[in-house]
Amino acid sequence: MLRMSLNTSVVTRFLPYLKRYRKEVAAALFLGAIGGTTSALITYYTGKAIDTMLGKGQVAFTALFTIFGLLAGLIVTTTISQWCVQILGNRVAYQSVAVLRKDTFAHLNNLPLRYYDQTAHGNIMSRFTNDLDYVSEATAAIFTNIFSGMMVVAVSLVSMLRLNGLMTLTVILGTICIFVVNWIVAQTTQNKFASQQKIIGNMTGYVSEIVGNQKIVKAFQYEPQAQQTFEQINETLNTIGQQAQFASSLTNPLSRFVDHMTYIAIGLTGGLLALQAGSSVTVGMISSFIIYASQFAKPFIELSGIMTQLQTALAGLERTFHILDTPTETPDSDKVLSKETVRGDVVFDHVSFSYSPDTPLIQDFNLTVKAGDTVAIVGKTGAGKSTLVNLLMRFYDVDEGEIRIDGIPINTLSRDSLRRCFGMVLQDTWLFAGTVRENLLFGNPHASDEEMTAACKAASIHSFIERLPDGYDTPIGQDGIKISDGQRQLLTIARTMLSQPPMLILDEATSSVDTLTEQHIQDAFLRMMAGKTSFVIAHRLTTIKEADSILVMDHGQVVEVGSHSDLLERTDSYYRRLYQAQFDKDE
Numbered sequence: 001m002l003r004m005s006l007n008t009s010v011v012t013r014f015l016p017y018l019k020r021y022r023k024e025v026a027a028a029l030f031l032g033a034i035g036g037t038t039s040a041l042i043t044y045y046t047g048k049a050i051d052t053m054l055g056k057g058q059v060a061f062t063a064l065f066t067i068f069g070l071l072a073g074l075i076v077t078t079t080i081s082q083w084c085v086q087i088l089g090n091r092v093a094y095q096s097v098a099v100l101r102k103d104t105f106a107h108l109n110n111l112p113l114r115y116y117d118q119t120a121h122g123n124i125m126s127r128f129t130n131d132l133d134y135v136s137e138a139t140a141a142i143f144t145n146i147f148s149g150m151m152v153v154a155v156s157l158v159s160m161l162r163l164n165g166l167m168t169l170t171v172i173l174g175t176i177c178i179f180v181v182n183w184i185v186a187q188t189t190q191n192k193f194a195s196q197q198k199i200i201g202n203m204t205g206y207v208s209e210i211v212g213n214q215k216i217v218k219a220f221q222y223e224p225q226a227q228q229t230f231e232q233i234n235e236t237l238n239t240i241g242q243q244a245q246f247a248s249s250l251t252n253p254l255s256r257f258v259d260h261m262t263y264i265a266i267g268l269t270g271g272l273l274a275l276q277a278g279s280s281v282t283v284g285m286i287s288s289f290i291i292y293a294s295q296f297a298k299p300f301i302e303l304s305g306i307m308t309q310l311q312t313a314l315a316g317l318e319r320t321f322h323i324l325d326t327p328t329e330t331p332d333s334d335k336v337l338s339k340e341t342v343r344g345d346v347v348f349d350h351v352s353f354s355y356s357p358d359t360p361l362i363q364d365f366n367l368t369v370k371a372g373d374t375v376a377i378v379g380k381t382g383a384g385k386s387t388l389v390n391l392l393m394r395f396y397d398v399d400e401g402e403i404r405i406d407g408i409p410i411n412t413l414s415r416d417s418l419r420r421c422f423g424m425v426l427q428d429t430w431l432f433a434g435t436v437r438e439n440l441l442f443g444n445p446h447a448s449d450e451e452m453t454a455a456c457k458a459a460s461i462h463s464f465i466e467r468l469p470d471g472y473d474t475p476i477g478q479d480g481i482k483i484s485d486g487q488r489q490l491l492t493i494a495r496t497m498l499s500q501p502p503m504l505i506l507d508e509a510t511s512s513v514d515t516l517t518e519q520h521i522q523d524a525f526l527r528m529m530a531g532k533t534s535f536v537i538a539h540r541l542t543t544i545k546e547a548d549s550i551l552v553m554d555h556g557q558v559v560e561v562g563s564h565s566d567l568l569e570r571t572d573s574y575y576r577r578l579y580q581a582q583f584d585k586d587e
Contacts, residue, residue, distance in 0.1 A: 010317045017096040018139075028088040028143065029151075035081035036151025038074045040159050043291040045071055050287050089143035097136040101128060104320055110328040113395040114355075122205025127323060130200055131316030138313030141306045149299030156296040163285055163292075167269050171293045174262030178255045178300045182307060185254075192244035197315040199237045206233060244311070259297045266293055329415070330397065335408075336417040342502045343406050344371035344533030346392070351401035353391060362387060362556035365401070374534040376544035378578065379553035385537045387556070389505050392535070393419055423501030427508035429488040433477030436465055439491060440472070443499030452498055458528070459494035461487065497528055504534040550575065 018025070045067050052064045108124070116124075160168040210217060210226050217226055270286035348367040354360045362384050369375050377385045390396045391403060394415050403410045410418055423443070431439050440452050447455075452472070456462035464487060468474040476483060483491075496504070526546065538544050545564045552560040552567070552575045560567060560575055567575040 010314055010321060013321055014096075014100070014135075014317055017100050018092060020099065021092045021095060024088045024092050028085050028092070031081045031084050031088070032146075032149075033151045035078050035085065036149075036153075036155050038078040038081070039152050039295060040155035040292070042071060042074045042078065043156070043288050043295060044159060045074070046288060046291060051282055051285075086144050090140045093139035093143055094136045097132055097139065100135075100320065101132050104128070104132075104323050107324050107326075107328065111323075111326055112329045113390070115326055117355075120202070120205035120209075122208035123201035124323070125208065126201040126204035127316070127319050130204070131197060131319050134309070134313045134316045135320070138306065138309045141309060145299055145302050145306075149302065152295050153299055156292045160289065160292050160296070163289060164270075164273070164281060166273070167266055167289050170265045170269055171262060171289075171296055174258055174265065174293070175297050175300060177258045178297060181254045181258065182300070185307065192240060193311040193315040194318060195240050196237065196244050197312065197319055199233065199240060201319070203230075203233050203237060206230065255297075255301050259294075259301060262293055262297065263290055266290055332414050332416075333412050335413050337405065337408065337413045337421055338417070339420050339502060342421050344503050345369070345404075345406050346503075346533060347402075347404045347407075348388075348391075349402045349404065351391065351398050351403060353387065353396065353399050355387075355396075360556070362391075365557065367551070367558065369533060369535075371406075371533055372531050373548040374529055374536060374546070376536045376538060376547035376550045377553060378538060378544070378550060378575065383553040384556040385553055386507060388553075389424075389507060389535065389537065392505070393422060393424070421501060422503050422505055423496040423499050424505045425489075425493050425496045425507065429485065429492045431476060431488055431491060433475070433480065435470075435473050435475050435480075436468065436491065437472040439476065440495050440498055443495040447498050452494075455494045455497040458497055459490050461490040461494050464490075502532055504529055504532055505537075506534065507537045552578070 049064055049067045049071070052067070105128070157168070157172075160171060206229065210230075217223060266289055267286065270281055270289060273281040274286065346367075346369040348365050351362060351365040352360075353362045365388075377388060379385055387396075391398055392410075394410060397411060405413075405418075405421070432442075437452070440456070441447060444451075453462060456465060465472055465474075468481070474481060536544055536547060544550060547564065549561055550564060550567060551558050554574070560570075560573060562570075562575075567573050568579060570576060
């Protein structure tokens with residue numbers, strides 16, 4: 001009962017997407033009515049044609065040829081109407097799913113970062129590809145079946161009732177049996193199809209992860225383990241898929257068996273009636289009735305034939321609506337922090353935060369950063385360095401306390417305006433498939449060529465770009481040339497420089513470049529950071545000597561604060577131990 005209620009709910013939620021195309025639906029219904037009527041008339045006149053042949057030498061050829069001409073016209077009309085119904089059904093199905101896909105993607109853009117941290121990215125992609133593809137295909141099949149078939153059912157029922165009530169009852173009982181078979185199988189197998197789609201999503205996520213990290217896989221000879229894990233997932237999918245497909249595949253043969261038994265019942269009933277004295281039942285009528293029975297049951301038989309497809313689509317819809325049901329970020333404010341007027345005073349006031357309630361991270365954290373200061377944040381892995389950046393950018397909201405910029409609590413500002421005030425260079429670079437120019441202008445679409453060139457020169461990447469086949473118009477990414485990790489990072493640094501933000505966040509921004517290039521970038525950073533509030537997260541302690549203050553974090557708390565020289569002078573300094581450990585290691 002719960003599964004039936006869930007399916008009904010999913011279908012009900014999808015209906016508004018179909019209602020957007022009322023004109024197409026109305027046209028398809030009209031054409032379906034024409035096709036259904038002509039199909040029923042074809043059956044009726046087929047019986048009339050048989051009745052013109054009374055015996056050897058007793059054929060009413062004039063009436064027979066007239067019926068043949070009429071049947072030819074009806075067949076052409078039926079064919080054209082069904083063809084148009086199929087075109088309209090496909091259009092409604094694929095366009096409605098396209099709108100659903102667009103709404104789902106828009107919703108994804110408004111989900112908090114926590115959702116992406118907790119959900120496999122391949123699983124999300126699977127919902128946009130596999131799941132919604134199944135929905136569009138099943139919707140097209142159902143629409144074609146409904147528009148062309150339901151009118152045939154109605155007209156056939158009326159025609160059969162006019163011919164003979166007892167034989168009509170036989171057909172109805174057989175059709176009810178077909179419907180019951182379909183319903184029972186659907187209810188008992190839907191859970192299997194839901195599990196199947198979930199496993200497909202998991203497999204997509206795993207394959208995406210392994211393919212995207214082949215260097216690591218090969219470097220650590222992880223191929224056998226990867227193969228073993230994949231085979232386990234694949235075997236689970238095989239088992240669940242077979243169970244779902246086998247049970248669902250029973251519907252069509254069972255439905256056809258019931259349908260064939262109905263033909264036998266019609267033949268027996270009609271034959272007995274025809275043998276009765278004074279009966280109006282003729283051989284032509286019995287022939288028409290058998291065809292009517294076939295037409296009447298055909299939509300239900302076809303529905304049983306796509307039951308597997310339908311159940312897979314329902315499971316896909318359920319997974320897609322699960323994304324739409326995921327709560328978005330808390331409502332945004334209309335208050336804007338102007339990029340042009342922001343000074344850059346930053347205050348963390350008694351801030352507490354944890355990714356999981358069971359695992360406290362930052363507790364009662366306090367920090368004051370003056371406008372224009374450069375603050376370096378160091379500490380062991382897991383100390384909470386990147387978490388401060390996540391809170392500052394409102395990728396996550398604090399659990400307690402408050403963060404203020406220029407005295408304004410950031411939770412009262414719109415996220416877009418807050419994030420425009422920061423330029424970020426992360427350790428994990430991201431460049432999209434496009435030209436070098438398009439990637440650079442991503443941070444500032446209105447920048448001039450001179451500004452773009454200046455930023456690239458400052459980031460020590462201009463000469464490399466000039467040597468590319470088409471310079472700044474060279475495609476990079478999946479469909480373009482491949483560039484090294486260091487070159488990718490230099491491009492992201494140039495992109496940040498070009499956006500000219502009043503505040504900066506540099507998270508291991510020089511981790512993928514050589515020592516000489518790193519020195520050039522450090523000089524460029526110093527020029528770029530002049531007069532701007534900057535937060536620098538670094539493991540290479542030699543890169544933060546010029547910072548105004550250094551925060552040493554451990555377990556979410558600031559354990560030491562001071563300049564590079566001050567912290568090194570302290571004999572018991574935690575920073576000094578970190579620096580000496582790294583220095584000795586480098587030596």
